[in-house]
Amino acid sequence: MSKKGLLIVISGPSGAGKGTICKELLNRNKNIKLSISATTRPPRKGEVDGENYFFTKKEEFEEMIKNDTLLEYAKVYDNYYGTPEEYVIKNLENGSNVLLEIDIVGALKVKAKYEEAILIFILPPSLEELKNRIVGRGTESEEDIKKRYGSALDEIEQAIKYDYAVINYDVKRATDDIEAIIRAEGCKMMRMDKIIKKIF
Amino acid sequence: MSKKGLLIVISGPSGAGKGTICKELLNRNKNIKLSISATTRPPRKGEVDGENYFFTKKEEFEEMIKNDTLLEYAKVYDNYYGTPEEYVIKNLENGSNVLLEIDIVGALKVKAKYEEAILIFILPPSLEELKNRIVGRGTESEEDIKKRYGSALDEIEQAIKYDYAVINYDVKRATDDIEAIIRAEGCKMMRMDKIIKKIF
Numbered sequence: 001m002s003k004k005g006l007l008i009v010i011s012g013p014s015g016a017g018k019g020t021i022c023k024e025l026l027n028r029n030k031n032i033k034l035s036i037s038a039t040t041r042p043p044r045k046g047e048v049d050g051e052n053y054f055f056t057k058k059e060e061f062e063e064m065i066k067n068d069t070l071l072e073y074a075k076v077y078d079n080y081y082g083t084p085e086e087y088v089i090k091n092l093e094n095g096s097n098v099l100l101e102i103d104i105v106g107a108l109k110v111k112a113k114y115e116e117a118i119l120i121f122i123l124p125p126s127l128e129e130l131k132n133r134i135v136g137r138g139t140e141s142e143e144d145i146k147k148r149y150g151s152a153l154d155e156i157e158q159a160i161k162y163d164y165a166v167i168n169y170d171v172k173r174a175t176d177d178i179e180a181i182i183r184a185e186g187c188k189m190m191r192m193d194k195i196i197k198k199i200f
Numbered sequence: 201m202s203k204k205g206l207l208i209v210i211s212g213p214s215g216a217g218k219g220t221i222c223k224e225l226l227n228r229n230k231n232i233k234l235s236i237s238a239t240t241r242p243p244r245k246g247e248v249d250g251e252n253y254f255f256t257k258k259e260e261f262e263e264m265i266k267n268d269t270l271l272e273y274a275k276v277y278d279n280y281y282g283t284p285e286e287y288v289i290k291n292l293e294n295g296s297n298v299l300l301e302i303d304i305v306g307a308l309k310v311k312a313k314y315e316e317a318i319l320i321f322i323l324p325p326s327l328e329e330l331k332n333r334i335v336g337r338g339t340e341s342e343e344d345i346k347k348r349y350g351s352a353l354d355e356i357e358q359a360i361k362y363d364y365a366v367i368n369y370d371v372k373r374a375t376d377d378i379e380a381i382i383r384a385e386g387c388k389m390m391r392m393d394k395i396i397k398k399i400f
Contacts, residue, residue: 121389126399156400164384165392167399177387184364184384187377189321192365199326199367200356 003195005092006185007114008032008178009100009107012122013152015133017168021122022101024175032182033091035100038064041079054084072102072109083110097182104158118185120178121162125169203395205292206385207314208232208378209300209307212322213352215333217368221322222301224375232382233291235300238264241279254284272302272309283310297382304358318385320378321362325369 012018026032038054040061049055056064061080064070073082083100091098100110100117111117124130134140134148159165164181168174185191212218226232238254240261249255256264261280264270273282283300291298300310300317311317324330334340334348359365364381368374385391 120387123396123399153400156396159396160389160393162389164387165389165396166387167392167395177383180380180383181387183377183380187320187364187366187381189360189362189365192367193360195367196323196356196359196365199323200353 003095003186003191005031005095005097006182007088007092007098007100007110007117008182009102009110009117009119010122010178011102011104011107011119011155011162012168013124013130013155014148015130015152016122016124017133017171017174018101018122020171021166021168021174021178022099024171025178026099028175028179029097029182031095032097032099035083035088035098037081038070038073038084039079039081041081054087056080071100071113072106074103074106085113088114104155104161108161118164118181119162120164120166120181121159122174123156123159123165123167125167203295203386203391205231205295205297206382207288207292207298207300207310207317208382209302209310209317209319210322210378211302211304211307211319211355211362212368213324213330213355214348215330215352216322216324217333217371217374218301218322220371221366221368221374221378222299224371225378226299228375228379229297229382231295232297232299235283235288235298237281238270238273238284239279239281241281254287256280271300271313272306274303274306285313304355304361308361318364318381319362320364320366320381321359322374323356323359323365323367325367 010018010022026034036050036054038056038061040056040058043049043055047053061082064082064084065073069085071083071085071088073080088098102110107119111119124133130152131149134145140148166174166177210218210222226234236250236254238256238261240256240258243249243255247253261282264282264284265273269285270282271285271288273280288298302310307319311319324333330352331349334345334352340348366374366377
């Protein structure tokens, strides 16, 4: 069955737990491939090209921008980060679902370029919990924590632009929600009509 | 949590197995209530008012039509059949999901009146299987079977107007699909935004 895969885009404020949820989702579903970003920043110790990132020269990256072969990109300080379209599209056409964990600006760019993308926003279960999780990292100064908390609230306001919201009461439940979304999206008439025509 | 319930409308050609799937869905989910139709036909032996149907006098039914308190209705031979809006809305507002097993014409009327309704079309896995299931009932003449088969194909053409298509490869899998649809629909941003506003 050559049904096209789904592009699943997951965002959420820091402290919402999206990293853990994405990991659980990938562990459970061998048919979901994590999208690999391209970056011009040099590899860190242990990072593998084509696995953690596609490590790319600046000129190559700017060539990709020029040729419009990135689903989205951003410049952070002096480095580019972006999502090469080819890797994503190739996997989707092979019938794999592709997972993209990305910030809101990037997610909305992806949706603008690839309308079928499914945008899922992960939320912490409460304000207290959000605060606890940000503090709980124990790696940041009080000022950083305040900044993170403030920008998390700003981000939550943007959630309304997403297709789905998943509240992270616990990782299992949130991952179950995302699996249900993926299964349901696969049953959407716009994705089933070709199969129906083929059968009948 | 006073989250509003979902109105789930299930249709499909005869032989698709929707009755069995609906039964399984209700067995698994105590939070799904089967909508009860009103009818002017007299109760058959063993049928209970308010359980199998709301048995209604013709004048009462015509009053409901006049007052626009039915989600949909149809006249079959001399009898009216319809879906009283009050029972459905009351359950939805109490947070129950409501299941409506209904024909295509009725389903599209419901959607026109209650846009949030989720329309799911159940399909047999193949033409052969459809034929087998219609024949397998063993209760009909060859002519009836041909008629049923023809009208099933006509109905499948209408499937495109539904939100979701579920292929009944087997009852468990089809019911899992519908449960995923219900869970995913509950995560849709338009249904989550109030909860998000409340938390944050």
